[in-house]
Structure formats: C-alpha cells, structure tokens
Amino acid sequence: MSEIMRLVVTGTVGAGKSTFIRTISEIEAVDTDRAATDETALLKRRTTVAFDFGRLRFSPEMVLHLYGTPGQERFDFMWDLLIRKAHAYILLVAAHRPREFRAARRVLNFMEHRVEIPMIVGITHCDCPGAWSTENIALALGYDEERERPPMVTLDANQPAEVMGALIVLLEHLLSRVMAAC
Amino acid sequence: MATSGYLSDFSLPELFQFIEQGRKTGLLTIRPGERADASDEHFIWLHQGQIVACSERTDHRGLVSLISERGWLNQHSAVKLGDRCPVGTPIGLCLKSHGVLSAEQLQLLFRTQLRQGVFALFDAVQGAFELDTGVVLPMVEMTGLSLRATEATLLGLRGLRDWSPLADKLPHAGFALVRKQRGQPTLRLDALETQVWELIDRDTSLQAIARQLHQPVDLIQRVAFRLIACDLAEEVPMVEALPEPPPSPRRPVVASDEPDGRQAAVSQSFLKNLVGFLRSKL
Numbered sequence: 001m002s003e004i005m006r007l008v009v010t011g012t013v014g015a016g017k018s019t020f021i022r023t024i025s026e027i028e029a030v031d032t033d034r035a036a037t038d039e040t041a042l043l044k045r046r047t048t049v050a051f052d053f054g055r056l057r058f059s060p061e062m063v064l065h066l067y068g069t070p071g072q073e074r075f076d077f078m079w080d081l082l083i084r085k086a087h088a089y090i091l092l093v094a095a096h097r098p099r100e101f102r103a104a105r106r107v108l109n110f111m112e113h114r115v116e117i118p119m120i121v122g123i124t125h126c127d128c129p130g131a132w133s134t135e136n137i138a139l140a141l142g143y144d145e146e147r148e149r150p151p152m153v154t155l156d157a158n159q160p161a162e163v164m165g166a167l168i169v170l171l172e173h174l175l176s177r178v179m180a181a182c
Numbered sequence: 183m184a185t186s187g188y189l190s191d192f193s194l195p196e197l198f199q200f201i202e203q204g205r206k207t208g209l210l211t212i213r214p215g216e217r218a219d220a221s222d223e224h225f226i227w228l229h230q231g232q233i234v235a236c237s238e239r240t241d242h243r244g245l246v247s248l249i250s251e252r253g254w255l256n257q258h259s260a261v262k263l264g265d266r267c268p269v270g271t272p273i274g275l276c277l278k279s280h281g282v283l284s285a286e287q288l289q290l291l292f293r294t295q296l297r298q299g300v301f302a303l304f305d306a307v308q309g310a311f312e313l314d315t316g317v318v319l320p321m322v323e324m325t326g327l328s329l330r331a332t333e334a335t336l337l338g339l340r341g342l343r344d345w346s347p348l349a350d351k352l353p354h355a356g357f358a359l360v361r362k363q364r365g366q367p368t369l370r371l372d373a374l375e376t377q378v379w380e381l382i383d384r385d386t387s388l389q390a391i392a393r394q395l396h397q398p399v400d401l402i403q404r405v406a407f408r409l410i411a412c413d414l415a416e417e418v419p420m421v422e423a424l425p426e427p428p429p430s431p432r433r434p435v436v437a438s439d440e441p442d443g444r445q446a447a448v449s450q451s452f453l454k455n456l457v458g459f460l461r462s463k464l
Contacts, residue, residue: 003448003449003452005448005452005453058455058459059455059459062455075419075420075421076421077421079421087447087448097191098192099190101192101196102196102351105416106357106417106419109360109416109418110418110419113360113384130186132185136185136204139200139203139204140192142203142416144203144204144205161463161464164464165464167456167460168457168461171453171457171460172457174448175450175453175454178447178448178450179450
C-alpha cells in the first residue's frame with residue numbers, strides 16, 4: 001500500500017490554486033464539478049461543490065495528493081473534510097488584489113482554528129501592476145511580528161520550477177517539525 | 183517606498199489597521215471620489231502607526247491656519263516662532279513651551295485636524311490612496327499629539343451613516359469572532375461594542391449574538407467589523423451546517439487513517455524522498 005501525503009492548496013479567488021495543482025500534477029488535474037474519477041467521486045458529496053485534485057507519484061510506494069479548496073468562499077463540510085485530512089497546506093495570495101487580502105485572512109483564521117499543521121504562504125502575481133510587497137502582504141494578513149510568520153515565498157503558479165521550489169519550502173518546513181517531534 | 187491602491191479594494195479601516203500593525207511612519211495621501219484627482223487631497227502623517235497630523239493643504243500651513251482662525255496667534259508670528267523650534271519638535275509642543283498655547287488648545291486643534299482630515303474620509307465610497315514611508319514628517323503641521331490609527335477607525339466608523347461601501351467587508355452573520363487580546367480591550371468601547379465583546383466566542387455566530395442582544399444582525403455585523411478593524415477581534419468562519427450525505431459503502435480516498443479522524447503522519451523518509459525528487463527536477 002502506498003504512503004500518501006495530502007497537501008491542501010487554498011487561497012483567494014484568482015490566486016492560482018488550480019494552476020498550481022495543474023503545474024505539478026502528473027495526471028490531468030481534476031475539477032470535480034466536471035469529471036469525477038474513482039478517487040475524487042467518493043470525496044464529493046454534493047455536485048455544487050468543486051475542488052481540484054492532482055497527484056504526483058514519485059516512487060512506487062509514495063504519492064503526493066494535492067487538493068484545491070473550492071473557489072467560492074463557503075466554508076462548508078468540504079473545507080472541513082479537506083483540511084482535517086491534510087498534512088500541510090499552502091495559502092496562495094495574489095499580490096495585486098488587495099481586495100482579497102481580508103478573504104485570505106479569513107481563510108487563515110478558519111484553518112488556524114481547526115488544524116495545527118505546517119503551512120506556507122505563496123505570493124503570486126508579483127509582477128502585476130499594483131502588486132504589494134511580501135512584507136506588506138504579511139501585514140495585511142495579520143502577521144505583524146516577523147518571527148511569528150510562516151515561510152513566505154513568491155511564485156508564478158505556471159512555472160513548474162517555482163511551484164516545485166514552493167513545495168520544497170513547505171516540505172522542509174514539515175520535515176523540521178517531524179524531526180523536532182522525534 | 184510607496185504603497186498605493188483604491189479604497190474600493192482596500193478600505194480606510196483596513197488601511198489604518200495595516201498602518202498600525204506595521205507601525206508605519208510616513209505620509210498617507212487620500213484622494214476621495216470617483217476621479218481621485220489631485221485637486222482634492224487629504225494628507226495624513228503617521229509615526230509608528232499613529233496619526234500625528236492631517237491637513238488638506240500642500241503648503242504646510244494647515245495647523246498655523248487653524249491657530250490663526252481661532253485668533254490665538256497670527257500666521258506670521260506662528261511661523262516665526264515655529265522657525266525657532268528645536269529641530270524635530272512639533273510646532274504645537276514648541277508653542278506650548280513658549281506659553282502661547284495651552285494643552286487644551288492643542289487638543290482642540292488636533293481634534294479639529296482629525297475631524298476634518300480623517301473622520302470625514304470614512305464616508306468616501308471611492309478614491310485612491312498612497313502611503314509613502316519615505317517622507318520626513320512636517321513638524322510645522324504637528325501638535326505633538328497622536329492617535330492610534332485603529333482608534334481613529336473606531337471613532338470614524340461609529341459616526342458612519344452609510345455603510346454600503348463597506349457592505350462586502352462586513353463579517354458574515356454566520357461567522358464567529360475570537361478575541362485577539364486577553365483581558366480588557368485596549369480601546370474604550372461603547373455600550374454595544376462592550377456587549378458584543380463580552381459575548382465573543384468561537385462557537386457563537388454573529389447571528390446568535392444578535393438574537394441574544396435583541397439587535398438587528400446587520401448592526402451586530404457593523405460592531406463586529408469595528409472590533410476586527412481595531413484589531414481587537416478576528417472573524418472565524420464557521421462550517422455551514424449541511425445535511426449529512428447518505429452513507430457510502432466505498433472507502434473515501436481521504437478516509438481517516440486513525441480512529442480519531444486525523445490523518446496518519448507522513449514519514450521522514452517520505453518527505454526526504456519527495457524533496458530529493460523535486461530537487462532533481464529543478
């Protein structure tokens with residue numbers, strides 16, 4: 001039986017959640033509203049709720065599953081189910097959409113009050129006009145103390161190398177926790 | 183470095199919260215209105231996240247005008263005295279030390295600055311803002327008094343009549359609040375704010391608080407927004423209650439690996455292998 005790690009990709013509308021999963025997944029990422037596979041159909045309990053699913057098998061016994069949270073800001077059972085089973089998550093925030101920063105903060109609050117799992121913040125669209133700096137986005141997300149911030153990385157969700165780089169940061173963050181617990 | 187944007191994207195309460203949390207020092211320029219042109223500019227100077235002065239004038243004569251309008255000192259004398267102030271001393275404190283102005287007069291001047299230059303801006307539906315943290319503070323506009331940016335929000339929002347520009351910023355009635363501070367709030371709350379503060383609980387929705395206080399839910403949402411904007415509380419979405427789906431005979435892919443419903447931990451070797459795999463692809 002394979003060992004599975006479940007990674008949740010969450011974030012605000014248009015931050016690149018689906019793209020992130022598509023970029024790293026070895027299978028065609030699945031939008032469960034359009035096509036439910038054997039693996040995802042069992043997760044999906046209502047047809048109105050969609051999430052993305054991707055997979056990366058990197059050894060015969062080891063596989064990474066990626067789940068994208070529903071795009072709409074409805075914190076229903078699907079969110080709960082996804083994050084309670086997750087080993088880690090990445091919060092994607094579009095740097096050029098300050099309108100969404102509060103929504104990102106809400107997602108963070110939701111997560112932090114339900115699970116204690118490693119996470120990082122991925123800042124996307126940094127090259128767009130009106131993009132905020134990482135430092136200012138951290139503040140807008142409520143991280144006023146630098147030492148209390150999670151790792152923050154900038155990335156282009158279309159670029160495999162940048163998505164992999166972000167994943168490495170998250171995995172190393174998780175690994176440091178695992179090793180500290182030993 | 184400057185940060186700019188539109189109030190329709192990042193509202194004034196959000197901006198003030200950001201400024202206070204970041205302990206920003208600099209100049210915040212607001213251009214209210216749809217056109218957001220330079221003919222109507224409001225300047226708010228900040229020091230370590232506190233508002234220290236505001237004016238609508240670019241000539242740095244805002245404060246001395248307020249002083250002369252009240253007949254306390256003519257502009258010429260005020261400027262002349264101001265020139266003799268020690269470097270880095272707000273003119274208000276300087277005039278007070280010369281016995282020209284009293285502490286009460288300074289407070290009145292600062293309140294006037296705030297009323298004209300800050301509180302009025304909470305009504306702005308649209309407009310542009312720019313926060314420049316690279317400017318030198320103009321001592322000639324400063325009374326020496328200051329107000330926390332979030333306290334300005336609290337005062338400004340209490341007087342707000344039209345909340346429609348902030349409608350999409352209000353916390354959902356089904357959300358809960360959690361306190362961000364232990365003990366008593368660091369800001370002076372009014373009666374309703376205090377009642378809401380006392381009922382804050384991560385398992386109690388705003389709707390439930392409204393029922394308990396016999397108040398309309400939109401009013402409680404506004405109070406909640408004030409507490410959030412003042413960094414006293416955070417909104418926490420609650421999971422929407424949905425009917426349980428029919429039991430499935432098949433095992434879900436994310437089914438629990440442990441009896442308590444939590445996931446089994448991934449092994450160190452898994453993580454190291456995955457990191458190694460990803461590195462090999464870079």
